[in-house]
Amino acid sequence: xxxxxxxxxxxxxxxxxxxxxxxxxxxxxxxxxxxxxxxxxxxxxxxxxxxxxxxxxxxxxxxxxxxxxxxxxxxxxxxxxxxxxxxxxxxxxxxxxxxxxxxxxxxxxxxxxxxxxxxxxxxxxxxxxxxxxxxxxxxxxxxxxxxxxxxxxxxxxxxxxxxxxxxxxxxxxxxxxxxxxxxxxxxxxxxxxxxxxxxxxxxxxxxxxxxxxxxxxxxxxxxxxxxxxxxxxxxxxxxxxxxxxxxxxxxxxxxxxxxxxxxxxxxxxxxxxxxxxxxxxxxxxxxxx
Amino acid sequence: xxxxxxxxxxxxxxxxxxxxxxxxxxxxxxxxxxxxxxxxxxxxxxxxxxxxxxxxxxxxxxxxxxxxxxxxxxxxxxxxxxxxxxxxxxxxxxxxxxxxxxxxxxxxxxxxxxxxxxxxxxxxxxxxxxxxxxxxxxxxxxxxxxxxxxxxxxxxxxxxxxxxxxxxxxxxxxxxxxxxxxxxxxxxxxxxxxxxxxxxxxxxxxxxxxxxxxxxxxxxxxxxxxxxxx
Numbered sequence: 092x093x094x095x096x097x098x099x100x101x102x103x104x105x106x107x108x109x110x111x112x113x114x115x116x117x118x119x120x121x122x123x124x125x126x127x128x129x130x131x132x133x134x135x136x137x138x139x140x141x142x143x144x145x146x147x148x149x150x151x152x153x154x155x156x157x158x159x160x161x162x163x164x165x166x167x168x169x170x171x172x173x174x175x176x177x178x179x180x181x182x183x184x185x186x187x188x189x190x191x192x193x194x195x196x197x198x199x200x201x202x203x204x205x206x207x208x209x210x211x212x213x214x215x216x217x218x219x220x221x222x223x224x225x226x227x228x229x230x231x232x233x234x235x236x237x238x239x240x241x242x243x244x245x246x247x248x249x250x251x252x253x254x255x256x257x258x259x260x261x262x263x264x265x266x267x268x269x270x271x272x273x274x275x276x277x278x279x280x281x282x283x284x285x286x287x288x289x290x291x292x293x294x295x296x297x298x299x300x301x302x303x304x305x306x307x308x309x310x311x312x313x314x315x316x317x318x319x320x321x322x323x324x325x326x327x328x329x330x331x332x333x334x335x336x337x338x339x340x341x342x343x344x345x346x347x348x349x350x351x352x353x354x355x356x357x358x359x360x361x362x363x364x365x366x367x368x369x370x371x372x373x374x375x376x377x378x379x380x
Numbered sequence: 381x382x383x384x385x386x387x388x389x390x391x392x393x394x395x396x397x398x399x400x401x402x403x404x405x406x407x408x409x410x411x412x413x414x415x416x417x418x419x420x421x422x423x424x425x426x427x428x429x430x431x432x433x434x435x436x437x438x439x440x441x442x443x444x445x446x447x448x449x450x451x452x453x454x455x456x457x458x459x460x461x462x463x464x465x466x467x468x469x470x471x472x473x474x475x476x477x478x479x480x481x482x483x484x485x486x487x488x489x490x491x492x493x494x495x496x497x498x499x500x501x502x503x504x505x506x507x508x509x510x511x512x513x514x515x516x517x518x519x520x521x522x523x524x525x526x527x528x529x530x531x532x533x534x535x536x537x538x539x540x541x542x543x544x545x546x547x548x549x550x551x552x553x554x555x556x557x558x559x560x561x562x563x564x565x566x567x568x569x570x571x572x573x574x575x576x577x578x579x580x581x582x583x584x585x586x587x588x589x590x591x592x593x594x595x596x597x598x599x600x601x602x603x604x605x606x607x608x609x610x
Binding site: 261276277 | 429449470471479
């Protein structure tokens with residue numbers, strides 16, 4: 092039972108940054124119809140930047156948690172203006188290939204600069220040690236990651252559900268041409284939404300820094316799991332990406348705990364089952380004609 | 381206040397409109413009548429800037445608009461009510477209603493909207509596509525009135541609706557007209573068109589074949605029904 096609670100805590104923490112990153116992927120797909128293959132690389136950049144900022148400038152975890160997403164938001168805007176925007180009218184295979192290329196470049200740049208062995212990162216100040224919950228002791232950091240990512244997801248939901256910006260983004264996502272005919276300059280919203288999605292990947296990267304190996308290639312396996320999450324949750328579904336993010340985090344943790352031989356494939360078995368039972372994903376809407 | 385002249389439009393190789401010219405005056409209700417495929421919806425899409433493959437001059441409120449993007453035309457005061465009503469399923473009724481920016485002083489206040497469309501007041505928190513077809517049509521019209529559009533492009537607002545709802549829509553059209561709004565109405569329902577319009581253009585195979593005032597239109601209604609196969 093104690094083991095089960097520990098795996099659950101691990102799963103919810105991992106699920107937290109899966110959910111954040113998948114949310115970013117879903118927002119970008121929804122508003123731009125871009126399947127952003129570079130999302131794993133942006134997540135990696137978030138983690139690397141967190142480690143480098145501490146090493147070079149002594150910037151601690153808490154400041155990085157604010158600063159890194161802001162930097163990645165700006166980086167996302169530059170990438171969108173410079174590269175992605177030119178392919179938006181075309182089949183989304185083109186932007187998929189473009190972002191695949193972007194991810195290869197980013198990974199290699201980081202490899203050349205920082206090598207392939209991991210960058211060190213300690214426990215964030217104030218989040219060291221264990222916390223006793225009932226009969227089990229859990230790392231404080233895991234609990235923090237879970238709570239923080241739930242809060243960010245909630246914040247994004249409030250932004251989309253309750254604000255004028257959210258109304259416009261939802262309208263532009265559902266039917267961009269109609270939104271234009273109603274006087275909304277859809278193009279104006281596309282760039283910040285892309286930056287916002289990249290920033291979410293960046294937050295996931297910051298959260299991952301203290302308990303994952305920080306390497307240039309950390310995003311490569313991450314993006315594969317992210318795509319599995321997005322397929323399970325339903326492509327473009329905001330709620331689906333969050334729920335599936337936590338679900339996959341849990342499944343992965345139980346897999347590692349109880350059936351470590353199969354832990355790598357168990358997520359993809361889950362994905363295959365979801366595709367068989369609900370091809371559009373758990374929260375996906377059927378493709379409209 | 382609205383004038384199209386020499387408008388031609390294509391879908392790939394196929395021509396959809398040939399050298400169409402028409403005018404709508406201030407506070408005037410003008411219909412476009414014609415069979416399915418005559419080019420009525422294409423003409424409205426051209427007026428809104430949604431059909432790229434077209435040439436011709438479009439003047440609105442004294443300015444040329446054919447080079448403007450759809451959102452700029454909407455901000456200039458052209459309000460489009462598409463044939464499928466264009467209600468967003470991910471937005472509530474209220475969010476649908478307030479989505480377009482207010483573009484002129486003539487914009488209807490929310491109070492006036494809810495007075496004219498009482499059904500919308502009670503359902504303002506429902507999701508847009510939970511409304512009945514008639515209510516969705518009301519919402520689509522209310523949405524452009526709330527934005528203060530000076531020209532409404534209505535694409536078959538009476539289609540598939542119960543007679544009592546069609547009467548309500550007729551009432552709204554007359555109220556909008558009375559406050560100076562111009563309306564270009566695409567209709568297949570000739571009887572309904574005759575109750576609201578000042579003038580009519582008959583469109584066939586992408587050309588304006590006749591232009592009639594309402595008394596002549598009513599006098600020749602039987603003949604037109606046969607001619608149009610409506």
